[in-house]
Amino acid sequence: GENVEQHPSTLSVQEGDSAVIKCTYSDSASNYFPWYKQELGKRPQLIIDIRSNVGEKKDQRIAVTLNKTAKHFSLHITETQPEDSAVYFCAASIGNTGFQKLVFGTGTRLLVSP
Amino acid sequence: DTAVSQTPKYLVTQMGNDKSIKCEQNLGHDTMYWYKQDSKKFLKIMFSYNNKELIINETVPNRFSPKSPDKAHLNLHINSLELGDSAVYFCASSQHRDSNQPQHFGDGTRLSIL
Numbered sequence: 170g171e172n173v174e175q176h177p178s179t180l181s182v183q184e185g186d187s188a189v190i191k192c193t194y195s196d197s198a199s200n201y202f203p204w205y206k207q208e209l210g211k212r213p214q215l216i217i218d219i220r221s222n223v224g225e226k227k228d229q230r231i232a233v234t235l236n237k238t239a240k241h242f243s244l245h246i247t248e249t250q251p252e253d254s255a256v257y258f259c260a261a262s263i264g265n266t267g268f269q270k271l272v273f274g275t276g277t278r279l280l281v282s283p
Numbered sequence: 284d285t286a287v288s289q290t291p292k293y294l295v296t297q298m299g300n301d302k303s304i305k306c307e308q309n310l311g312h313d314t315m316y317w318y319k320q321d322s323k324k325f326l327k328i329m330f331s332y333n334n335k336e337l338i339i340n341e342t343v344p345n346r347f348s349p350k351s352p353d354k355a356h357l358n359l360h361i362n363s364l365e366l367g368d369s370a371v372y373f374c375a376s377s378q379h380r381d382s383n384q385p386q387h388f389g390d391g392t393r394l395s396i397l
Contacts, residue, residue, distance in 0.1 A: 201383030212373060212388040213326065220383060256324060262383050269381055270339050273326040 175274025192259035193241040201262040287389040306374030315357035333380040
């Protein structure tokens with residue numbers, strides 16, 4: 170199947186709190202999982218990605234975890250700041266080698282209040 | 284220097300017209316994509332080209348015709364525009380055709396059909 174589910178659809182936190190966004194995918198052959206941040210009126214920007222041969226990756230305040238058995242992956246943002254407010258999209262690669270595509274989740278609107 | 288640039292940024296036109304959106308990338312990437320983002324922010328792939336060759340066509344209506352004169356350019360022509368075509372169209376590129384490569388997005392073209 171070609172399905173990537175993303176939760177929650179909206180997330181409100183106080184500045185300094187942590188935020189967690191979760192995604193599940195259906196294709197067991199998926200091997201690449203990027204996360205994009207999209208600010209209002211702007212383009213999606215890659216913030217972190219993970220490949221299926223690792224279980225966790227961290228970049229400063231952002232981390233991603235992958236559970237291949239359960240087919241889910243999560244984005245963790247620590248010490249959130251107002252400028253983290255945006256829509257976040259997860260994605261999973263789907264398809265045969267050479268004809269793969271990214272299927273995106275439905276997005277999570279993160280609001281960080283000062 | 285903008286890595287993936289698309290023009291125009293805004294396009295307002297009437298139903299039934301024909302319009303084109305242009306995209307160029309200066310990253311030296313082999314693969315380019317067109318995505319549609321609707322009013323609910325769903326981001327869905329439409330087409331993918333690898334070195335001027337069409338490799339993914341997501342059952343998009345025939346009114347949409349992509350054209351790739353060389354691997355640095357991927358244009359999108361839309362005939363007989365309909366109300367439902369109103370959306371933001373994003374061009375993107377990645378180094379190789381396997382989608383386990385980061386994709387870089389352009390700034391989008393906001394298409395509004397009157």
